[in-house]
Amino acid sequence: MNAPAPDTVSFGYEDIPASEKTARVGGVFSSVAARYDIMNDAMSGGMHRVWKDRFVRRLKPREGEQILDMAGGTGDIAFRIAESGASVTVADINPQMLEVGMERAAKRGIDGLVWTEANAETLAFPDRFFDAYTIAFGIRNVTDIPKALREAHRVLRRGGRFFCLEFSTTVWPGFADAYDAYSHKVVPQLGKLLAQDADSYRYLIESIRRFPDMPTFEGMIRDAGFIQTGVEPMLGGLVAIHHGWKI
């Protein structure tokens, strides 16, 4: 990861003032919301479904638990968690993403989810409220990641668990090169063809490159107060499941 210059944060490969990032990210997701689900399948060849299934299996949600799916977007993680009978709150900063999620839930006959607009950095939930906190492909878009991790810790009860699914850096050399070429050349073209929006997809790829590597991000999770942290890399770390516990 290249660290952004002082007083700036990364927005893809650009360094921009921190005060601008949340709005710029908001613009990206407002723009992709309607085509987000179709693009996920196209870009990952359907693999995102496998990663999300595994993520929720690792979480082991149980009936009666209160679970916060942060940056929950169009509901992919929440729908999987809800199958367990747990109560799920889907929180996201972007109303367009939530709207698509609510429509999808209605079409699938999934009810009982709570949908709420919220910034991961400043949550209105009380301390020690949730049994588990999940965030999938969301944390790299947050402006102040340490602040969001501290909020995750605050809203979890003692014994609560934190789970994060995020792109990372694959350590498989040949695969890393192939993925690099694919993501920089093919993904923006797919974005242009399928969503008429190459720039947003360019941002999404570039933001993956600027995200901290697995040991660094695990350190950030520990710094927020979590213990017994761990990481499960998939495809050599192209995607990783990070977890930690609050005591």
Ligand SMILES: C[S@@+](CC[C@H](N)C(=O)[O-])C[C@H]1O[C@@H](n2cnc3c(N)ncnc32)[C@H](O)[C@@H]1O
């Ligand atoms: C790539 S989508 C992931 C959606 C969903 N979790 C999934 O896996 O399909 C990233 C989501 O993060 C949300 N997001 C970005 N910054 C956020 C913030 N500061 N607080 C809450 N949500 C945020 C975006 O609005 C978007 O819905």
